[in-house]
Amino acid sequence: MLCRSRLYVAEAARRAATRSCGGKPASSELAEQVKVQYDSSAAIEFYKTVMGGGDGGIHYGLTLREDESVAQKSQNVVDVMGTLLQVQLQGRLGPSQQLLDLGSGHGSAAHANIRRFGCKVTGFNLGALQNKLAEEEATRLGIQDNFDTRQGDFDADGLPEEWTQRFDGVWSEEVICHSKNKPALLKEINRVLKPGAALCFSDIMAGEDATADELRSFTDRNATVVMYRPSDYLADLQEADFGAVGFMDFSEHLPAFLKGMVQRIDDKLDEMVAKGVDKDYALNFRQSLSDRVGAVEEGRFVWGAFTATKKQDPAPSPFLRxxxxxxxxxxxxxxxxxxxxxxxxxxxxxxxxxxxxxxxxxxxxxxxxxxxxxxxxxxxxxxxxxxxxxxxxxxxxxxxxxxxxxxxxxxxxxxxxxxxxxxxxxxxxxxxxxxxxxxxxxxxxxxxxxxxxxxxxxxxxxxxxxxxxxxxxxxxxxxxxxxxxxxxxxxxxxxxxxxxxxxxxxxxxxxxxxxxxxxxxxxxxxxxxxxxxxxxxxxxxxxxSEEDFYYQKLSKFLVNCTGNLLAVARNCDCANLVGRHEKEMVELFDELYDVLQADGAMKNAWAFAPGRAELRDATIEAIASYGSHLPSTKMDFDSNRELEIDSLNGYILSVAAANELDAPVNRGLVAEVLALVEARGNVHQVQRMLQSLRA
The missing domain is CATH 3.40.50.720 (NAD(P)-binding Rossmann-like Domain)
Known part of the structure; x- marks a missing residue:
């Protein structure tokens, strides 16, 4: 099953007519509700068994292959989000980098990221018992020197003042939905990130047209006061001064995962009850999960991952370089x-x-x-x-x-x-x-x-x-x-x-x-x-063979970089790419143009090139002229063959890095396509591409 994705740029996002989807105004009891839901021994046992499939993950999962367990689906989303974060960081996440896991829970994702990237992770979490168990598990895994926890309430107290510009990345999975003041929290996250650092978080959200009544059963059960839509997050991320904002929609994976959770309750109910889980709670939760499957299929719930980058100081002009x-x-x-x-x-x-x-x-x-x-x-x-x-x-x-x-x-x-x-x-x-x-x-x-x-x-x-x-x-x-x-x-x-x-x-x-x-x-x-x-x-x-050859090659390169990977991400041919996604193509082209102006390898091309607007129009017209033809990269993806990424938009990232420029649109697109590649099971290409970014 493929991870169909959509990338939303914040400037294109629309705010919902109302921000509140369910629940009442925030109360002082919200933090206690979260503790009751997640931090008792019985709650830990329930979520570990039902949502983590026996492991420590307390988040939804991606179905990438047939017959995967709940635990494997849960791990899949950690792997995909890790790739998204690493590409946003241009391959820098490693032993010298510090990651903040916001709402780290049992520590499962933090431990996985330490073992994959070798980075250090601080878990900021409300539950004292969860923190204790997470640290014990880190010791058992032999990674205790790379992991620590900090107990805190991000709504009541914000994040520690001494953490200003401390972290290279912030990670969170289905946690921000519990915040009563999401705009303030996103600004706090921006504060603790270093310039150029990245944020990657997933969340459960309301569909763009869902009503409060339709979401009531979820918000009442899950300590959620304000349930956001994707457009709300995208707008607030922009207002919090993040750049390169993107969203990958994982919603199609939710029904299978929810059904898997139902099956876990059926299989493990007696065992959980013997360990202190209330039977009525488990059965009520089971019914809620069954109801939620239909709600997801009808578009009332959305689940996906957001990426964003903290803006750096203005980079030197490409033209000066x-x-x-x-x-x-x-x-x-x-x-x-x-x-x-x-x-x-x-x-x-x-x-x-x-x-x-x-x-x-x-x-x-x-x-x-x-x-x-x-x-x-x-x-x-x-x-x-x-x-x-x-x-x-x-x-x-x-x-x-x-x-x-x-x-x-x-x-x-x-x-x-x-x-x-x-x-x-x-x-x-x-x-x-x-x-x-x-x-x-x-x-x-x-x-x-x-x-x-x-x-x-x-x-x-x-x-x-x-x-x-x-x-x-x-x-x-x-x-x-x-x-x-x-x-x-x-x-x-x-x-x-x-x-x-x-x-x-x-x-x-x-x-x-x-x-x-x-x-x-x-x-x-x-x-x-x-x-x-x-x-x-x-x-x-x-x-x-004529003297304008190098311009003609530049022109074809712009066509490929504007169309090929975007066709993979949007799952469409050239005609639909132009018909439905021209605004994204324009934004992508403009960044390509700026970065390539700084590349000395292009000097023989620009003498023959028209101005930006004329070249942009010619590029999009060239893509449109292919009609129903699929770009070669899209054909390769559909045939599960290795993709040309590092020689196309990946090359743009390398030129940008060499010239100390930022290329957030290209970086977001590469991250999205690599996540799709990883979802297909082609881990080798993802690793090779990340090595190329580091180089």
């Missing part, structure tokens, strides 16, 4: 010295780290640009849609080369690849043969596979071939050129502006669907690029 970055670029080279390559924008560097336009020292001049030996092969590494399109085009035009397409056994295009082999004689291989004589090669893999693809290509080259091959690099985003390509001619960046889809039919025919018509491939205007141009022309692929 632009001149400094440009001076750092290779003088007179005409190309930045940044070692990046990609379908959307690229430059290449040699072993010394300097960019090269001439290909000097590569031996590329020893091979004719117009001809190739009859024994030569063209190798295409990556049998995705672009690689398959290129292989088909090459084979159909009867080039005097063997066309070798390297794929993977689990490739989603395997059936199409086999069809190509039968129809056109393209050699489909899982491993490249050794001692190949290669004239032209293309790497069309995802950026996360680029290093391995380059190594595979390099290891296949024969020692006797007539000069090094030229390599066309065709992939999304930004990535360092692998060292394994040092024996090839200078890699050439290629931009594909169409959207490709390959379909095989029972009669053996293959349809190559190309969105936006056969837009020409754009080839980097360097001498080695002419070999790529001539090959593509012979293969029947529309192609051009």
């Amino acid at each position: 632009l001149q400094q970055n440009r001076r750092a670029a290779a003088a007179g080279s005409g190309i930045s010295s940044h070692g990046i390559t990609g379908r959307t924008f690229s430059t290449m560097v040699d072993r010394s780290g300097r960019a090269s336009r001439s290909g000097g020292g590569t031996g590329s001049e020893s091979r004719s640009e117009a001809t190739a030996s009859a024994k030569d092969s063209v190798v295409i590494v990556g049998a995705g849609h672009v690689g398959t399109y290129l292989a088909v085009s090459s084979a159909r035009n009867n080039l005097d080369r063997d066309v070798i397409l390297k794929t993977r056994p689990e490739s989603s295009n395997q059936d199409v690849a086999e069809n190509i082999y039968e129809k056109h004689g393209v050699q489909i291989v899982g491993e490249l043969p050794k001692d190949l004589s290669v004239d032209v090669a293309f790497i069309t893999t995802k950026t996360h596979s680029l290093r391995q693809a380059a190594a595979d290509l390099a290891s296949s080259l024969g020692a006797e071939q007539d000069g090094p091959p030229v390599v066309g690099m065709v992939h999304n985003g930004f990535a360092h050129v692998p060292e394994s390509l040092e024996h090839c001619a200078r890699p050439v960046s290629c931009v594909t502006r169409g959207g490709y889809a390959c379909k095989a039919h029972p009669d053996g025919s293959i349809d190559m669907e190309v969105k936006n018509g056969h837009e020409p491939w754009l080839i980097e205007p360097v001498p080695e690029g002419q070999r790529i141009v001539k090959f593509l022309e012979a293969a029947g692929v529309p192609v051009k």
